[in-house]
Amino acid sequence: MTDQLSAVFAALADPTRRDLVARLAAGDSTVGELAAPYDVSVQAVSKHLQVLERAGLVSKGRDAQRRPVHLEAEVFDLMTKWIERYQRQAEERYQRLDAVLADMQDDTQHDRQRQQPEEGTAS
Amino acid sequence: MTSTSTVTTGERITTARIEADPSIPAIRMTRDFAATPEQLFRAHTDQDLFARWVGPDGMDMQITDWDARTGGSWAYTAGSGEDSYGFHGCFHEVRNDRIVQTFTFDGEPDGVALETLTFEDLGDGRTRLHALSLCDSFEGRDAWLRSGMEVGVNEGYAKLDSLLADGAV
Numbered sequence: 001m002t003d004q005l006s007a008v009f010a011a012l013a014d015p016t017r018r019d020l021v022a023r024l025a026a027g028d029s030t031v032g033e034l035a036a037p038y039d040v041s042v043q044a045v046s047k048h049l050q051v052l053e054r055a056g057l058v059s060k061g062r063d064a065q066r067r068p069v070h071l072e073a074e075v076f077d078l079m080t081k082w083i084e085r086y087q088r089q090a091e092e093r094y095q096r097l098d099a100v101l102a103d104m105q106d107d108t109q110h111d112r113q114r115q116q117p118e119e120g121t122a123s
Numbered sequence: 124m125t126s127t128s129t130v131t132t133g134e135r136i137t138t139a140r141i142e143a144d145p146s147i148p149a150i151r152m153t154r155d156f157a158a159t160p161e162q163l164f165r166a167h168t169d170q171d172l173f174a175r176w177v178g179p180d181g182m183d184m185q186i187t188d189w190d191a192r193t194g195g196s197w198a199y200t201a202g203s204g205e206d207s208y209g210f211h212g213c214f215h216e217v218r219n220d221r222i223v224q225t226f227t228f229d230g231e232p233d234g235v236a237l238e239t240l241t242f243e244d245l246g247d248g249r250t251r252l253h254a255l256s257l258c259d260s261f262e263g264r265d266a267w268l269r270s271g272m273e274v275g276v277n278e279g280y281a282k283l284d285s286l287l288a289d290g291a292v
Contacts, residue, residue: 009262009265009266009269010262012261012265013260013261013262013265015261018261022145082265082268082269083141083143083268086141086150086268087139087140087141090139090141090152090154091138091139091154093176093177094139094154094156094176094252096175096176097156097166097176098156098157099176100166100172100175100176101156101157101158101162101163101166102157104158104162104165104166104172105158105162
């Protein structure tokens with residue numbers, strides 16, 4: 001199972017493949033359409049798509065003529081979950097920081113109260 | 124100091140907001156605190172204060188190196204025994220309104236992120252923390268995001284397992 005996860009990350013580590021994914025997010029495209037803006041062969045783009053397909057990120061349509069490439073959105077839901085989880089952990093950390101800051105506030109107030117009678121004396 | 128504050132009654136960011144940039148390998152976080160920029164700065168630079176909030180809940184934190192000055196360095200370990208994780212880095216710049224530091228996970232010594240923390244005075248005893256972590260690769264950034272899952276390993280992978288079992292992936 002974790003191998004599949006690694007495959008997803010490895011697939012997304014390449015800038016061309018990230019770009020392909022970003023463009024597929026807008027809608028299905030054929031390999032030819034995907035290859036058009038790049039200065040590389042359709043074959044090279046096909047190879048990138050194979051990596052994405054093996055990672056489960058894209059699939060090829062059944063339309064025999066066009067075989068449009070389709071983005072599998074579920075995988076990105078998974079990434080959203082990673083971000084949500086990361087967000088929760090950050091929020092837990094910041095709530096601890098809230099508590100520390102509240103303590104600092106109290107300390108400052110106590111210090112002021114303690115210092116007040118001594119005002120004017122050299123320290 | 125009687126300047127009538129012209130703070131736009133903008134929205135409060137009371138829970139951490141996180142953004143993973145699609146075009147650069149960065150994570151941005153924003154969060155408001157009921158404290159002055161000076162207090163927030165101290166909570167980030169005073170070793171004892173920092174140790175009280177930085178580590179994950181229920182994990183031991185051991186700060187092994189701490190010199191929060193421009194050109195200084197830091198290191199800490201979270202957890203204990205085999206379940207401990209070390210981190211270290213340098214303080215590139217420590218200024219009242221801004222801290223720039225490097226961040227390396229000891230288990231991945233070639234990876235380094237550049238963190239920029241900015242304390243924005245909201246003018247009403249509140250301060251907005253902006254934290255930008257710029258990683259050196261998308262792979263590194265995503266591994267970092269994913270590490271959030273690995274802390275609670277089973278829960279995360281259980282979800283993935285069921286997704287895979289469903290044939291969704």
